[in-house]
Amino acid sequence: MGDLVGQAVEGTLYYLPYKEFQRVRAINASREQRAALFSDMCRLNALYMIARAGSGHIGSSFSSLDIVSWLLLEEMTGDDVYFSSKGHDAPGYYAALIGAGTLDFELTHKLRQIDGLPGHPDIGTPGMVTNTGSLGMGVSKAKGMAIANRLKNRPGRIFVMTGDGELQEGQFWESLVSAANLGLQEITVIIDHNKLQSDTFVKNVSDLGDLEAKLRAFGWCVARCDGNDVGAFAATLKSIHNDPRPKVIVADTVKGKGVSFMEHTSLDSDVAMYRFHSGAPDASNYRAAAQEIMDRLQGNSTSAGIAELEFETLERPASAAPPERAQRLVAAYSRALIAQAEKHPNLVALDADLVLDTGLIPFREQFPDRFVECGIAEQDMVSTAGGMALNGLLPVVHSFACFLSTRPNEQIYNNATEKTKIIYVGSLAGVVPGGPGHSHQSVRDISALAAMPGMTLVEPSCDAEVGLLLDWCVNEAPGSSYIRLISLPWEIPYSLPTDYRPTKGRGLTLAEGEDVAIVAYGPVLLSNAFAASKVLAEKHGISAKVINLPWLNHVDAEWLQSTVSACKAVVCLDNHYVIGGQGDTIARALAGAGAGIPIKHIGITEVPPSGTNVQVLGAVGLDASAIAETVASVFR
Known part of the structure; x- marks a missing residue:
């Protein structure tokens, strides 16, 4: 579940254009050879996407790509669906969907951008049939889909990927029994058993023990294979195809598969932290990883009897480092x-x-x-x-x-x-x-x-x-x-007085003003409120008081009324949905005190988008310019 946020990799980035995917999909080779080549092509493009975006999940994407490639290219028909319950493998799945022609190739350049591909699966993206959230939901959603298909007489199998760390969530185990009771043979669960979760080895946190025996005890058909060997995975799928029970494949994989220094295969290691779970690789690691994948791709394409692949590049300038302060x-x-x-x-x-x-x-x-x-x-x-x-x-x-x-x-x-x-x-x-x-x-x-x-x-x-x-x-x-x-x-454009001590329900004025009081909390809101107060003064002639109120569900009404009484309006900022945010607590406090002062709430009103921080704050109206414009509208 970890999601470290890094910076985009500078220098030359490499990717394969769509015409190369078309060429490989059409080669006269074994199905296994074609899928294996396709999966490595997707590894290179997923690596490119993560490096360009500055964040994402390499390890989980790479461990599952051989499975995803076989399903998309060789196994699934038009009635079948696949989705990932773990969600961290989204960059790899995006690369596969793009390579298969389901998604527009230009989206390769727009991972985690507001007009591109979200960081985790969302049904607004073609090929995504469900959203991810807190882990453990996948099998339950697959059951719902299967039951709905039966009621509507629709055919089709449902393939769902889970992580092995995800099996620590109770919902996974809750979901198994009724699927067996109902005989939902349409469902095939694939456990990406790469042995590593966000921080460390699964066995160090909650050892799964005899996983196959546990799954069989719930009434499921259970098989096991090397999940990074497309031939072994294909054979395993075929062997359980006609079993009348719901099916689960324990797919033994390697996190970071395909890049030697990103792979971690020794379960006896005392590694404290797997380095490539989330975030983008630095420039040197990116170059080494890309070169290793490209070298293998060229060798395998020659073995498959096709001309060497043609790579494209993008020169990525160095991204700005966080401000020194x-x-x-x-x-x-x-x-x-x-x-x-x-x-x-x-x-x-x-x-x-x-x-x-x-x-x-x-x-x-x-x-x-x-x-x-x-x-x-x-x-x-x-x-x-x-x-x-x-x-x-x-x-x-x-x-x-x-x-x-x-x-x-x-x-x-x-x-x-x-x-x-x-x-x-x-x-x-x-x-x-x-x-x-x-x-x-x-x-x-x-x-x-x-x-x-x-x-x-x-x-x-x-x-x-x-x-x-x-x-x-x-x-x-x-x-x-x-x-x-x-x-x-x-x-942070402000500082606290050296003698400041928090008092429950009371805040601190960071900038003086007479026309409007902007009440907020946290660095994101207060820094933008601070900047907005300057815009209001310079552009609109409005004097804004900025108040830091760190208490989110308790307000000292007497203090608040005395602090804002000279102002013509109060504007509450919420880095949260407007309903149920701090603004509601402030409004109740002022109403209870009989203040009679107009109150305006600025916060989130719809599911927020995925994108860069600048894009997202602008889209939800919480950047400095949007705050200033909304506050100014109160006085029109």
Whole structure:
């Protein structure tokens, strides 16, 4: 589930044009030879797409490409469908769909752009039959499709890919029994068993044991093969074709297959982190990987009896580095958590297979006995934290905000009813980074958690406020808390007073103004509000006060009324859906205080798009120019 955001690779990038895919698809060779050549062509183009976009998932795309290539080219008919439940293999699947002629070839150049291909599967893209989200949904969706097909007398098989780390989600196992009971023989599940999840080996987190025996116990037809050998995979599919039960193939694969230094095959290795799960390779790694694939392609094309392939190139200029003054809130949180752990021996940290992205590596190194890796099992993680809290520990629970606030929402509520103290920390919060798309854009977490009894939600505005708010959550909060963190380096145009200390429900004026009060939280909103205030003054003659209010579900109404009383209007910014965001809390507070001041909400109203950060903020109306224009419209 990790989704590191890197920078686009500079220098020469290589890809194969569509005419070469047409040529290979038409060669007079064995089906296996054709599919193997096609899969390597897709590897090169997927690598190009990820390098150009600056982010994506190489390892998962490469491990599954031989399977996907065989299905698309040689196995599936017009009535069959395929989709991936894991979603991280999207770049590889896009490359295969493009090579097969299902998608426009120009989309090769537009991965994670607003007018191109989203970072994770979305049904708005031809060839995608379902969206991905939190892991574990795939088999359940396949069952629904099969039942619908039967009711409508439609033929067709359903192939669904899952990851092996994904099997830590309970929904996968829940979905198996009824599929067997219903005899849904149309379904073939393929487990991309590459042995590695986001952070480390699956066996180190939650060993699958005798996976084949477990699957058979649920009443499924089970087979196993080398998933990176198209001939072996094809033979396995043929051998189970007529079995009347739903089918599952455990496909043993290698993460990063096709590039020697990206492959990790030794299960005895003590590797702490697989390097090529997410993000783009640096320039030197890109060049080495591309050259290795191209050399193999030329050799295999000659063996297949066709002329050497012709590659095309694109010169990619060096991308801009993050500003020197950019602040990194996750790194600041990492330091602050260690400082609190040194003072509180009962503080423990729990992680959901995102130890790098959530900043927990230093904590794990310093306090190994107080770190618990729970894997891709958020419900289990949160209830484990509940048991810890009942027995006197202070659990700090970590994942991406999109998964932590929603998948275990009932478990969080159960913990809240016990009135224990737990701190939940959601990284990758908000609408950016925009590249991963809506499955990772956490824009409903405030509404999902705001009504939890005794829960306080906060979002720090800068590095300095991270430690201050964590200190409040640990040492002052009477109950549980949720800390919302953006994961991008962000340049901050403001600073907090040296004597600033958070007071629940109260904020801080960052820029003075008399006409309108813009209330916001977090670096993304506040930096853009700060910039918008200058545009308003220069272009519209409007004086805007900018207020940092880090408390997302609690507002001191008396403080708020006194702070905005001299202004003609209040504008609330939400890096979140408008419904259920901080703006709703502010509106209730002002209404309850009888302030009688006009209130305007600016936030997200529709499912946000996938694209670059600049594209996405502009599309949802949260960049500086859009904020300024909306605020100015209040005075027209």
